[in-house]
Amino acid sequence: MSEWRRGVLHHEHELLGASFEASESTGLLGVASYATEPADPLASTSGALLADLTGSAYQLVSGADAEALVSGACAGRPLNVGEASFGAVLAGDGGVLSVPLALRTGDEEFVLVDATERGEALVGWLSFLHGLEGSPFSSADVRDASDLLVPLVVAGPASDGVLGDYLSEGASLPAEGEVAQVRLDAIGALVAGVPLPGLAPAYLVLVPPAAARIIWRSLLSFTEVEPVGSRGLRRALSSALPWAPALEGDGAARVSRDELARWGLVRPQNDYVGARGLSS
Secondary structure (H helix, E strand, C coil): CCCECCCCCHHHHHCCCCCCCCCCCCCCCEEECCCCCCCCCCCCCCEEEECCCCCCCEEEEEEECCCHHHHHHHHCCCCCEEEEEEEEEECCCCCCCEEEECCCCCCCCCEECCCCCHHHHHHHHHHHHHHCCCCCCCCCEEEEEECEEEEEECCCCCCHHHCCCCCCCCCCCCCEEEEEEEEECEEEEEEEEECCCCCCEEEEEECHHHHHHHHHHCCCCCCCCCCHHHHHHHHHHHCCCHHHHHHHHCEEECCCCCHHHEEEEEEECCCCCCCCCCCH
């Protein structure tokens, strides 16, 4: 296990009896499951799931060509600064490789996250497009963001109450599809309202590594919060995301343009990789 990098919260997960799995694409150990984790994370509809996404696909795309790279790789709608949305990432023939959540966190800065088993395909495809000889995206920087901010998911009916407990009077959490700087007590965090049908409200909470343990332990102090590993979270996402059944199996998934458009995963323009293959 020593050859794999361990996340900031690794010891916290060990205390909870976690088992771990390694990600080839990130070189990180992530939580597979906890000893006391329920078999069906969605069985309790009144609480909130808490997951550490360390080890999942978590990419920072920045620089002068960041917008061009994300726009070319991701078929979802164009994002303004402070917006978040799911969008399909397609192979050249139109097959669906991944459906990451994209956050635009600055004029030249994007974050792409895929906590499903298709995350490795996302990381590999971004690297491929960025590294092409004569690539039009050469001024973009693509890197794993795990050492910058720790990615946590808080999702389920109790999420608003749990996270709202940290806010000062008059402050609010970002709406679905929005990204904002939020102070959780004295800790600054980047929070995105995740459009997650079936598991709402849902938030992606990106916290500084130095404060991750404090936030993690504090969130677990709420009796309605249930920690889940990547396997449980993926089962929950399979039920919560309407396109998940279409992406089961290995390799690029064949999904019609009409279906992807119905789910809001592709834009009308054909200005992204795979658009022609998808049309045919």
